[in-house]
């Protein structure tokens with residue numbers, strides 16, 4: 001008889017968003033007259049920008065005639081898109097990344113989930129705590145995480161790098177040497193950033209130890225301050241130790257459209273094997289490319305109109321972020337994030353646990369957020385609010401919280 005992959009049974013269950021949904025549904029059915037405001041989930045709400053809609057329509061029409069029809073996309077993605085990415089996201093910022101180092105995909109979640117496949121089974125993984133759960137869970141599925149230790153809410157073979165208020169929610173170099181290091185900046189869930197100096201420390205460390213950094217830059221478009229790195233390739237030596245992941249979800253509203261990309265520099269090799277070649281093999285075997293129509297929509301993200309419209313869209317969300325940040329600060333909360341990221345990370349008041357504060361906010365203000373403890377043990381006593389709602393709802397939510 002076939003046996004299941006028992007590694008899946010080690011997963012503690014994705015309680016976070018299902019528990020939230022259950023609690024919210026129960027509250028709403030007991031209180032049908034209350035208007036809930038949801039500042040919990042990390043999904044965008046603004047419609048696609050006009051330049052993107054135009055590109056989509058045009059590409060759809062091309063599919064209707066034999067002369068302009070497109071079937072399977074090239075393995076790495078269409079050149080028109082890879083050229084636009086290389087120029088706008090890298091070369092214009094002084095990073096030497098060429099189009100043939102870019103792998104177009106249908107999103108960063110799949111890429112950050114799948115990338116671990118090209119590394120050895122016994123690779124030791126380091127993650128931030130709190131963390132975007134995909135990095136941990138995919139390594140659990142692959143049998144790389146050891147056993148779940150209930151009391152600590154941790155896996156025995158994962159190295160956790162605590163991100164605390166003492167370090168402005170940036171990680172310190174781990175004491176035990178990892179093989180793979182997952183970093184995400186600007187960060188989900190804390191909204192924190194790493195300085196270029198700090199990131200350089202990680203790059204130097206990885207080059208020295210032979211580790212590889214998987215750098216998730218999904219929130220790069222939200223960086224508003226100078227001197228915050230937009231790409232890990234701004235650091236010296238990153239081409240020999242770092243893989244970078246990008247998404248079109250948060251900068252361009254593609255959460256339901258699906259597009260992303262991964263960068264693997266040609267020089268990046270371990271044990272004499274180029275990682276670019278391994279990922280190309282994996283991509284070619286297990287993936288048949290993002291749709292032509294969607295890649296044309298992605299190209300429009302880099303057109304002058306697209307850039308201008310998306311700058312406004314990001315500014316819309318960041319106005320919400322500042323409403324939340326400043327409103328909570330005025331109300332006496334300890335808050336961080338919200339300046340270079342669409343997430344606000346707040347300390348729960350009066351020693352409340354993350355879930356106690358969740359219930360309190362739901363019942364007293366009818367506002368839904370995300371308990372920090374759902375992202376890792378270091379998130380206990382914290383809470384995440386997102387700037388992805390409408391401006392009107394965000395303002396009202398903060399007014400309600402201020403009145404508590």
Ligand SMILES: *Cc1c(COP(=O)(O)O)cnc(C)c1O
Nearest residue numbers: 107108109132188218247249260
């Ligand atoms: C939203 C998000 C992504 C993007 O995922 P897509 O699959 O591209 O929608 C990646 N990483 C983090 C940390 C995110 O929050």
